[in-house]
């Protein structure tokens with residue numbers, strides 16, 4: 001299998017504290033790596049370093065064999081997009097949905113001005129947001145809808161990897177379900193490569209092909225999903241799994257239940 005992302009010996013210190021301690025990781029093309037671990041284990045730090053939001057103190061990041069340096073080009077930024085727990089992190093509240101989507105598309109030269117409106121509408125349609133949303137502002141949407149718009153913005157620039165850091169954690173359970181369904185649909189349709197972070201093993205079970213477990217800044221286990229859930233290798237993973245009451249634990253609603261409120 002071809003590698004999309006390779007991380008070698010990645011190390012990050014915050015002052016005297018080591019948040020990432022020599023992390024090696026590989027994500028295959030079109031695969032989703034689910035990253036789990038207790039609070040403070042370094043998951044977000046890993047995501048931010050890979051996304052280029054913070055520079056590592058040591059180590060290398062290779063995207064499709066290209067070594068990414070501390071100062072990334074516009075093209076390199078385009079290739080790794082990130083979605084946050086709080087969608088407001090990527091949606092400027094003063095900008096309409098049209099501005100938010102078209103700025104990203106034009107900045108990264110995905111389409112020209114003549115095509116941009118159509119492309120914005122296509123993306124809204126893909127994430128089940130009505131086309132009349134274009135002239136509205138982020139605060140006019142529910143949390144789940146804002147996350148869908150953030151997903152559209154991130155994917156519209158055609159990244160090689162999508163990093164999702166707890167993208168469903170701030171949402172109500174039913175909304176969580178529909179956003180997770182959307183991720184799964186888009187993953188299939190667009191053959192996405194994803195680094196998907198969640199503290200919720202039910203979510204990880206649904207979305208991942210491979211599971212990686214972090215503890216105190218280190219990766220303690222990386223396994224394909226089925227063997228991970230059937231036979232976790234480390235005592236720490238067994239502990240994480242035993243803390244989950246039922247697996248998988250997300251409630252199900254028929255047909256993917258998209259939010260209807262606009």
Ligand SMILES: Nc1ncnc2c1ncn2[C@@H]1O[C@H](COP(=O)(O)OP(=O)(O)OP(=O)(O)O)[C@@H](O)[C@H]1O
Nearest residue numbers: 014017019037038039040041042043044045046199
């Ligand atoms: N900017 C910072 N300055 C100092 N320490 C930080 C900073 N960001 C994170 N840390 C610390 O680094 C450690 C790893 O944090 P990180 O956010 O990567 O963990 P996490 O696994 O994503 O946690 P959570 O699940 O709670 O988001 C934590 O102990 C955190 O307090």
